Amino acid sequence: MAETVSLRQLPSVDRLLGDPTIQTLLPLYGHRLTVAAIRQTLDRVREEARAGNPIPSPEALVVRIAQHLQDHLAPTLRPVINATGVIIHTNLGRAPLSAAARAAMDAVARGYSNLEYDLPAGRRGHRTVHAEQLLRELTGAEAALVVNNNAGAVLLALTVMARGWGVLISRGQLIEIGGGFRIPEVMAQSGARLVEVGTTNRTHLQDYEQALAEEPDIALILYAHTSNFRIVGFTATVELPELVELGESYYIPVMADLGSGALLDTAAFGLAHEPTVQESVAAGAAVVCFSGDKLLGGPQAGIIVGKAEWVEPMKRHPLARALRADKLCLAGLQATLMHYLRDEATTHIPVWRMIAAPVEELERRARRWQRALRRAGIRAEVVEGRSTVGGGSLPGETLPTRLLALPVPDPDRTAAALRRGDPPVVARIEEDRLVLDPRTVLPEEEDALLRRVVESMRP
Numbered sequence: 083m084a085e086t087v088s089l090r091q092l093p094s095v096d097r098l099l100g101d102p103t104i105q106t107l108l109p110l111y112g113h114r115l116t117v118a119a120i121r122q123t124l125d126r127v128r129e130e131a132r133a134g135n136p137i138p139s140p141e142a143l144v145v146r147i148a149q150h151l152q153d154h155l156a157p158t159l160r161p162v163i164n165a166t167g168v169i170i171h172t173n174l175g176r177a178p179l180s181a182a183a184r185a186a187m188d189a190v191a192r193g194y195s196n197l198e199y200d201l202p203a204g205r206r207g208h209r210t211v212h213a214e215q216l217l218r219e220l221t222g223a224e225a226a227l228v229v230n231n232n233a234g235a236v237l238l239a240l241t242v243m244a245r246g247w248g249v250l251i252s253r254g255q256l257i258e259i260g261g262g263f264r265i266p267e268v269m270a271q272s273g274a275r276l277v278e279v280g281t282t283n284r285t286h287l288q289d290y291e292q293a294l295a296e297e298p299d300i301a302l303i304l305y306a307h308t309s310n311f312r313i314v315g316f317t318a319t320v321e322l323p324e325l326v327e328l329g330e331s332y333y334i335p336v337m338a339d340l341g342s343g344a345l346l347d348t349a350a351f352g353l354a355h356e357p358t359v360q361e362s363v364a365a366g367a368a369v370v371c372f373s374g375d376k377l378l379g380g381p382q383a384g385i386i387v388g389k390a391e392w393v394e395p396m397k398r399h400p401l402a403r404a405l406r407a408d409k410l411c412l413a414g415l416q417a418t419l420m421h422y423l424r425d426e427a428t429t430h431i432p433v434w435r436m437i438a439a440p441v442e443e444l445e446r447r448a449r450r451w452q453r454a455l456r457r458a459g460i461r462a463e464v465v466e467g468r469s470t471v472g473g474g475s476l477p478g479e480t481l482p483t484r485l486l487a488l489p490v491p492d493p494d495r496t497a498a499a500l501r502r503g504d505p506p507v508v509a510r511i512e513e514d515r516l517v518l519d520p521r522t523v524l525p526e527e528e529d530a531l532l533r534r535v536v537e538s539m540r541p
């Protein structure tokens with residue numbers, strides 16, 4: 083049979099191992115994996131041949147083996163260029179880190195550190211000390227604690243403050259954040275009893291008062307920032323200072339889950355005012371919880387600041403051990419917080435640099451991309467558009483930007499091609515146009531972005 087004859091012509095594993103291209107792969111993947119890839123590829127080729135497909139040339143075979151190794155051993159988590167204009171994009175890893183934060187993480191990653199070691203005393207110390215002093219200084223709070231994310235911070239705070247007791251919350255604040263965080267479920271997990279007050283669109287101070295009068299076991303009032311949606315029209319909410327005042331008259335603490343937790347005023351950048359951590363502390367909240375990787379612009383973390391009488395017991399709770407932040411997080415967070423202390427957040431923290439980017443700068447960058455693409459024979463258009471903050475903050479709020487609209491007949495298809503290559507590019511489709519927003523593209527990513535655009539538009 084002709085087929086068997088040609089199958090016999092397939093090179094052996096040993097011969098393929100000697101191929102110059104395969105030789106270059108050996109140091110990358112090691113002998114065992116390379117041999118396995120050769121065997122699996124040969125098996126596939128034999129199967130295909132039996133099904134009537136042609137036998138590949140030795141060169142094509144080597145390409146397939148290399149591809150096999152690449153496909154199966156490429157890391158699944160890798161850098162992506164975010165051209166969507168959504169600054170805190172949860173699916174794309176939220177906040178990019180500052181150079182100082184990355185350097186600090188690298189420094190503690192490569193060797194040992196004094197994570198839990200008191201250097202002056204020469205004995206065991208506490209990891210909790212590293213970011214806490216900075217957090218106290220920046221927020222004006224008495225005490226601070228860092229855990230691994232804000233969902234954990236809320237769970238820990240509710241557990242310590244209200245396990246076995248009732249917690250008052252407005253029906254308008256029974257929120258769900260993407261990724262399975264729902265206030266009622268976290269509450270149930272903490273062992274606290276949810277006591278809803280008011281209605282979805284309107285909750286008044288007297289609703290809280292009435293519940294306090296009727297329910298004998300209320301231990302906490304929870305104020306959750308409705309961060310990723312907005313109720314418009316006939317609405318009423320009781321703001322944090324009023325809740326604190328009410329709580330004080332009943333000796334009941336108030337906890338604020340801010341979600342994003344800005345340290346800077348978003349209103350200074352043409353956005354609505356997002357409640358800051360400092361304001362919430364000053365309003366008298368017993369504890370304030372927020373994320374490290376949203377508007378703070380640091381690594382994934384959950385931060386709890388507030389009164390020492392509430393925060394200190396949290397540090398000793400077993401759940402705090404289960405939720406503790408690792409050394410990379412603490413190093414990155416510390417370096418990020420230093421930017422605020424040095425008043426350089428808007429120039430050094432990527433999230434704030436993106437929020438603060440003036441539209442003229444975005445226009446210049448879009449025009450530069452346009453010129454570069456024209457040299458490659460692509461006639462893209464610069465158009466007006468809007469960027470969003472994302473990360474469950476400032477719903478409906480946008481920043482004016484300039485977009486580069488690509489002249490493609492099938493935007494979905496080109497968008498898919500952009501996502502497939504290396505590095506993957508995530509673009510936005512708007513009004514049937516494929517657009518790229520310079521606001522969220524880091525300057526050092528521009529060359530790669532333009533190369534990928536040219537690549538993906540090749541017929």
Ligand SMILES: *Cc1c(COP(=O)(O)O)cnc(C)c1O
Nearest residue numbers: 231232233259309340341373474
């Ligand atoms: C994002 C958010 C959380 C969850 O924070 P993670 O850091 O993602 O765990 C909790 N509450 C609110 C109000 C949020 O916006």
